[in-house]
Amino acid sequence: MPGLVRKVLILAAIDGLLLLPAGPRSRGQSQTKIAYKTAAVNAAATETPISQAAASGSSFEAVGIAGVLSVPSGSWLIAITKRSPVAEIKGRQIFVITDIALIPLESKSEAEAAIARVRAKFAKRSPNGNAVEDADSDDEYDADSMLSSDDDVNDDPPRPASHHRSKSTIAEDVIGRKGLYGRFAERWFSKRGWQVDTNRLQGISWKDESGGEQIRMKKMRSPNGTPTEEATEKAVSPTLDEHAQESQGELTETGSDTAAQAPADIEETASEPIDEEVVEGVANSLTPKLLRTTKILLSASRSFYFSYDYDITRSIAKQSPATSSEVPLHKKVDREFFWNRHLLEPFTEAGQHHLALPLMQGFVAQQNFQIPNKDGYGRNFLLTLISRRSVNRAGLRYLRRGVDESGNVANCVETEQLLSDIDKNAEYSFVQMRGSIPIFFQQSPYALKPKPILMHNEIVNKAAFQSHFKRMKDRYGEVQVVNLVERHSLEAIVGDKYEQYSRELEDPKIRFEWFDFHSECRGMKFENVSLLLDRVGNVVEELGWTEEKDDKIEKAQTGVIRTNCMDCLDRTNVVMSNFARRALEIQLTRLDIDPARLDKSLNFMNLIWADNGDAISKQYSSTAALKGDFTRTKKRNISGALADFGLTLTRFWNNIIGDFFTQAVIDYLLGNVSAQVFVEFEAKMMSGDPAVSISKVRQNAIETSARLVIADSNEEMIGGWSLLTPNEENTLRTHPFKEVVLLLTDAALYFCKFDFAMDKVSAFERIALENIKGLQYGAYITSTLTSAQVDEKQNVGLIIKYATGKDDILRINTRSLTANVSRESADIAAEAAVSPGEEDKGVSQGDTKSSTDTKTPAGDPAPSPPADGYGDRILAFKAISADATIKAASRLPSPIRKSAESEEETLILSICSEIERACRTVNPGLGDTVNKDDTAESGNTSEQTPCPFIEKKDVVSVQEAKKSTGLLEQVGYSIRRWVWA
Template sequence: MPGLVRKVLILAAIDGLLLLPAGPRSRSQGQAKVAYKTGVINAVTNETPIPQAVASGSSFEAVGIAGILSVPSGSWLIAITKRSLVAEIKGRQIFVITDIALIPLNSKSEAEAAISRAKAKSGKRGTNGTALDDTDSEGEDGDSMLSSDDDVYDDPPGRPSHNRAASSSIAEDVIGKKGLYGRFAERWFWKRGWQVDGNRLQGLSGRGESGGESFRMRKMTSGTTSPDSEAMDKAVSAAADEQAQGSQAETTATGDDATAQPLESPDEPTLEPVDNSAEGVANTLTPKLLRTTRILLAASRSFYFSYEYDITRSAVKQTHDTSSEVPLHKNVDPEFFWNRHLITPFIEAGQHHYALPLMQGFVAQQHFQIANKDGYGRNFLLTLISRRSAKRAGLRYLRRGIDESGNVGNCVETEQLLSDIDKTAEYSFVQMRGSIPIFFQQSPYALKPKPILMHSEFANKTAFQTHFRKLRDKYGEVQVVNLVERHNLEAIVGEKYEAYSNELEDPKIKFEWFDFHSECRGMKFENVSRLLDRVGNIVEEFGWTEEKGGKVEINQKGIIRTNCMDCLDRTNVVMSNFARRALEIQLTQLNIDPAKLETSLNFMNLLWADNGDAISKQYSSTAALKGDFTRTKKRNISGALADFGLTLTRFWNNIIGDFFTQAVIDYLLGNVSAQVFVEFEAKMMSGDPAVSISKVRQNAIETSSRLVIADSNEEMTCGWALLTPNEENTLRTFPFKEVVLLLTDAALYFCKFDFAMDKVSAFERIALEDIKGLQYGPYITSTLTSAQVDERQNVGLIVRYSTGKDNILRINTRSLTANVSRENADTVAEAVVPSPGDGDQEDAAKPADPKIPENTTSPSLPPPSDSKDRILAFKAISADSTIRASSRLPSPLRKSTESDEEKLVLSICNEVERACKIVNPSLHGTISDGTGEHSSTDEQTVRPFVEKKDVVSVLEARKSTGILEQVGYSIRRWVWA
């Protein structure tokens, strides 16, 4: 396959970043240029000599390119600056990323500043005229580097390199190290920072009392270069660098203190505040996005790569034709190709030698020697490779269960590779773990949350069958090992799992339920041997892959799929026992004395314990529980106390840090657009892009129409999913809930829908004759963020109607009584409608609007002409963040003169008006008392049937936004963002 660039010199040229391959292979690898602002990648015909690039002083060396990170505010080249050797398979090295550099593509000055910081950090001062050794680091002539030795740490493969990162508490990060959070933290630890919030909420410029800005929510347009933007970039990079160093206990010169500019100066020119767009919101979170990206890709030490070996595939699936001209990125398994979206610009530009695939997971290797039955010592190498799936990737409670494509949360393939050094043979044993393949969720706001089943039986069975069909196609036979409880909270998902497995009626898919907590009660984890007594023979039945002399002689026939609720602690304990049994059988067949295996394989416990910690940190941000037993095969009180501390840490991470990290993961994978940061700023939460929101809403519309339209002669015209206040007949009571609105040729149906259970909770039928008018316009429900006060994105309508005799109100009370009187309808409906945590809703923490009392109309509405008149208020749902981002640099999200929300609301008004006029051809408007300031009480005016007027204006919303609401949001943003 074409050689990948192993060393590249990155030079800040006038019109773009030059990428100059270095080393003996560089002659066949062309140079490339990444243009500023546009990010266009082109091959360079006039090659720049390496000495000339070094002499320029504006270059530094990287050991690979991870891709390009693009947001509306700009783009950054992600260069791998440090790596560590963790394993060697068949003479091919595997590395873990230990540090990266984010080089801005906005301008030459910003790129040069970032390059200077990268050089200073790695100890490379880059004096003019420095001669560099033009040899490849993995070349046959040695392991010399272009830069100093501290740039790359190559640990010998003979000892394990587990790369466990030190952890820190949230309190330490937020309070003890508040200076590391750059501009954002400055807002919270400086008294003028609070003034900015108040000014912005009043529509002012956001300036403080002294004329400066604290938390500067500014547009960082990609074509602008300013000292301010450079200072911000330096602060962010310095913070991230220092945080990464602290977590890894690395001692490296940063060189940032001497060059960093102050973040704030009273004499600094005030830039334009951010506009009300998704682009602006993305800008405000850009420092946190960059910091999180650096932590994920570098400080976590969880991303691995190899220049020659395909680490995304097990031994049996390796491409052995190394002379093929197919690039490595085309051979790798897409399921484990984590930077596919980031590296796509290079692939599309034909620069395949820069497309370095990255895999998240765990890799470790240990050499051991053991005597055979004849007394001769045998040399072996044990390698453990865990591959985390990029499908349904994410964090603990935010990626549970399954999606519509059959992908499950925390899906990890683990390969244990035994290399017989003396006989040049390989023995590969593969297992996997993954969440229970049904739709369910758990609240992150409880230490022991109850699983909640979601969606219909048909949807669950379809996704379940898709999942196991994929497993059969990929691995062959499947042995399911389910470790959840048979009783208590976990039983509900375990029973569904067992029932669906039995319904498959597939003899090649076997199911075994082992209640780990019950069987191992009293910390007797050695009782896992009971499980091996029941299904341990499956290890020999499935076997493993054997490769001798480069030829595969035996293939593994099936796979053991193990799970508990999180697929972390119990799962890792059980998988390590299956792996040990496989290794013992393999060594016994290689003429090794079985009596010597017990003591000679203790190191294996450490490998698997480190593997469990790594997977656990990637999914729950803490090390695995029960790690003491995995390491020592003993359980004691100190281990239990340590697990309790880890449980509390997991709980804190679940409710605080995971939401933004999940949004960043989805964005880096290309699953969502920059709109995800708009949603995060408003709700401090992020959705699940694997769930097709449009399909879910369409299903809700179809289900509602099937259940609520009783007259077969009544024809449905349209259906929409909209937001509505928590209380009926009001405009602003929180939380807003997602509902279904149906229009037929005879009536309008207002349906409260339980999206988790796919059921209608309640509905009201309003005859078209009783609709008196519509009003549409800006519908501002909150003024806490810039996106929430954008009148083009926040649009709604009001339906005015009277309670006529043909109207129907029914509530699903799960009893024979479904008709409910209008007087107590709201109270009864609230009892059966989903809780505020379900569905797509507005902020659940906000109180009811004090300026608009419940059961009254808005001040902008004329007083009702009849006491029986009521209103229904609806708000268009914002643009979907799950729209996949383009592989190229993103443009501003909204450029059309009319937003999607405006078009949706206008179309609803037009459809309702047309239907009402068919029923009542004489309908043109309604006559009501004049309410104008200068009109007399006797004057009557004709109001149009459809009136364009603010539902709730920005001014009204600001007046009704209390100080507690503002402070509450500010505190939550400080903690979450």
């Protein structure tokens, strides 16, 4: 294959960063330039000598490129600066990333400042206190050095297997070290937030594309014109490196005065005239937190692996043949496990394939061992364990559960146990996989043992279930399901469905086994897992493993064991390690190894599998795996149980504090969401699920509502919309706002309360068109806590004024024979009709109940119905904001809207127009509507003035919203921001 660059000299040139391949294997590879501001990647127009670049002092050496991270406040090159070898397969090394550098692409001065900090860090790491000779020294790039091995870099030494539990990096960073990031927390409290990419509406006419104009950010200066701290801190501060490494026990000195290394005269660059208030908010809000989290994920976590010349994303059985060696590695790897594909797009699209280094998240470990055969002669073997985490439905515990519409499941991990017979040049590969139960369900992160809640109907669930197992059969062949959830507790809610759907498949290639782990192993008797092996252990031999000798596949594995519990972590790892040991024992026995020697000789295997469980657990729940003591020692004791209790509490804390932002970052790095996800996070401190097709869910809600509530087949459907409305009817601002469906026919309006979790209409009201008196549209500000929430272009709504008539219909789905309910008890009945805890779930995730319900602001219409039950009422609706799950067509989010009219306004205007047209058809004299002005001040009771049917007037203005925002609400939000920051 075309060689990947193993050493890259990164130089801050005048008009962009230069990436210069170094080393003998890099000869003939083109130099690459990344332009400042635009982050455009192209081949360099002219060649820059390596020695000249090194002598400039504005360069450093990286061992790989992970990609380019682009956000509204700028772009950063992600360079791998430290790696550590963890394994070797067929003479090809596998490395884990131990450190990265984020180099800003805003200007030459900022890039130089960041490079200076990287060089300073390298110098401090040198044993003699001088610059590292084989990594940063200018002398390295002379002619003699270029003939040396291009692997001669300053690698971190391999970390010895600790085989003990360690604290979560993310948990420490979010919880224990938040005080160390004071200046970033200070920025977090800025009133100005991410004001970008909010001009697309998350309606039913969703499209998977958006604009991609480059946003040029102005440097922020103090009133006297000097650069502010914000201007010099766009590059990641070295203190971030210190804290990230400190949490892993690797704190190194970086020098006390890093600011002095930054150039003093940072010149202001030209920029397009856009809203400076918005730009400043974009640059000062969540960017530092995003960069810090990115650094923790990619380096401090020690969970990302790569190889320059071996495809670690594929098992032995699926390795590409040698005939395809001319294909770049990034085109050969399995996209299921290709984690930085989105970050590498600038390089792959520009044809700079020699810099596109694929990364895989998971776990890799290797152990040599010697064991005597039956004749007493020692045989040499190598055991390698590789776990590959899928990028599909990737994320954290409780935020990614179950399945998506495509059949992808959460925490899906393929684990390959590779036995290498060194003496006979043979490989034996045994593959297993784990993954969440392939059913739509969710669990609240705010409980230690949350109840699973099933979602969607049987048809949708079965379709996703079948899709998942079709993918499994296409990838692995036969599937032996091993379900470890409890039979007689909350877990049985999903376990029963899992078993039911598996039986209904009636597929001989899908076998289902339910082993209630907690019941069978009650009293910490985890050795009872042997009972499971007695029942299905023969499947190991039936499905077999892949055998390769002299680079030729002689036997292929015909199926896979798919193991799961609720999280696919603790119980799952214990059981998978037992299946793996059974496979290894059979393989060694067939290789003429003395079976009596196996127990003692394979103890190291328990430690490797325990480390594997800890690694996968940290990536999914931010803590080490539970039951790790049994996996390591095959014994369970009180100390292990107490340690598990502490880890459980840590997981709970992470679930409610740190995971939401980390999940948003993971989705953004994978390219699943746009920068709108950070706007949503700032407003709600939560993040949604991009795997759920919101457009389809809303379209389904509209179609279901129309089918159920429109009784007269003669009525013609004109339109349907999904909108937000206050929690209480006939008001303007009572929290939480709920997502509802509004239908328009040629005879009436239908206001439908829809239960998105159950796919049912919980209540609806039919309003005859002749009873509609008028419409009002304008700014609809429901909160003033973030800058996005007070943007009058993004927050638009309408009021429908109508008179209740005798022909109108109000029905509540009470789950009983009676569906008619009086208007006075309508709200109560509607709430009772929805399952407890599901009334505010809807599609809009993250809506939280306010402790106080703000009633209609003074001066706004909110008339109460008279005693006879009829009178004037209002319905208030607000356009739903842009959807973060809309993937941008370009790498950067669409620019800040400069047009006079936003898409939210366009939607509201179109709704008003459709309603007016329908009303005029029913009532042709609607244009002659008059309003009597009989106020005491005028003294003229007979005067009539025209009253337009559609009136443009703020529904709730910014000033009104600020007046009605209580102190408790502001304090509560500030506390939440402080905790989450």
